[in-house]
Each structure stands twice: as structure tokens, then as C-alpha cells.
Amino acid sequence: MTQAPYIEEYTIQAGDFTAIGEAATRFKSTLKMLGISSEAVRRAAVVAYEGEMNALIHGGGGTVKMTIHGDHLVIEVTDNGPGIPDISLAMQEGYSTAPDEIRELGFGAGMGLPNIDRNSDSMTIDTEIGKGTTLRAVIRFSPREAAARAV
């Protein structure tokens, strides 16, 4: 039986730090309602949250979308910001260009992209300088080896 995928999408408003996490929270309650395992729900929430945060801080706002298929979900975060000049550098733990005011709030330590990578089964970044960035992360529902950490 093939069902049409379920899609949920929200806007990440430029400059609205307070609202970050609202989309991830909604995704979380949708997934819980669907009976997805708490581990997968948490991973999806962390991916969406880190994605929202990056789109706001580095991309000047954008959109975050979750598509739920039968055996996996996809989280896509898109912004029209400056793009990422060097993806492998950006993926390194500890590399960050976040401004001081974000650091003072407890973020901007260069942990987000590696954390998205760890919490998803696969992840891709499409980026173009001056145009924007789209991050796409896939999370499968079947139990996977908890490679990054035991829960």
C-alpha cells in the first residue's frame, strides 16, 4: 500500500530568534501522534531545530519542511542567504562564523552541522554563493545501529 507523503512546512522569519524551535516542536508532536519511536522523533527534532537555527543565524531566514514517507522522513531547510563557501570546513566540529551575540545566547560553537549529520541517516547540502543553501536530511524509522551514541 503506497500512501501519499505527508508534508508540513513553516517559515523561519528573519531576525526572530525567539520563534526558533517552533517548527521543530510541531514536527515533534506530529511524529509522536503518528506513533514514531521516541528516538526517531528526537533525532528529527534535533535536525529540524539545528536547521532552523542555521537558517536564521547564517541564512537570514527561510523555510523548513518535513515530508513523511512510509519508512522514512525528510527534513529540508532552505534559505536565500550567502551560501557556504567551503562545506567540508563548515562540517568540521568547532568551525563557526556565528556572531558574538549568538554565542552569548549559548549557540554558535560550530556543532550544528556535525550534529545534524550524526542524527540523520543521510544528509546533503546544496549551496550556491550569493543564492542560498538547502540542507536535506533523511531519517529512517526502522531501528538503526546507534552508531553515534547509545540511547
Place this chain on the structure above:
Amino acid sequence: MKLREIAQSISAEVLYGEEFLDSIEIQCAYGADLMSDVLAFALPGTLLLTGLTNIQIVRTAQMLDLPAVVFVRGKRPQEQAIQLASQIGMPLLLCPMSMFEACGVLFQKGLQACTIPARGV
């Protein structure tokens, strides 16, 4: 350890969530002023201790299924953070101790460090 016992042992005031203190059982804790690290390291069920006060502290805890937040050094969370916590039923404790002291007391009482598996470089 019950959250109520935790609150008592670090002389914490309950800012929100008095009614949940007896039902929440906690085994480990994580102290940090860096939410980037919390998001990367904290395991579900872990008690978060922090000296930061903005709304994203509560959201970070919520994303990771952390049961409660302790604000150390006598810091009081911002109004938005309190509002969000009361919406989602997350207890907030105010502790006058430093991070080191609060963590030390809880460690002595038997709370464990949140186990972070070795990670590849």
C-alpha cells in the same frame, strides 16, 4: 533520584512545575552554558543545569526530551522561557549555587554524568 529531592539538595526554589516534582525520576545530569554542546551530547532524561536564561534553553531541553532545567548562580530565566516551560510542562528550578557547587552536590548525591560515547575525530 526524585526531582523534589534534587531541588532540596541544591536549595533550589521551584519557579514552575511544583506538581511534577514527585513524579520525575532523574539519574543523570549535564551542566553547560553552551546549548550547542547540550544538543550534541545530552542524552534523553538528563537534568540540564545552566547559567543561561533565554527561551532557547527551554527549547533545547524540549527537543532532547530533558525533563527539567536548573538555573544556577541565582539566574532567573526570561519571561518567554518561563511561559514556554509552563506551556509544555517543564519544571524550572532556581539554584543559588555556582555551577561547580550544584553539580558537585548532585554528583555526591549519586547523580551520574551523562555518558557520552567516544566520537570519531
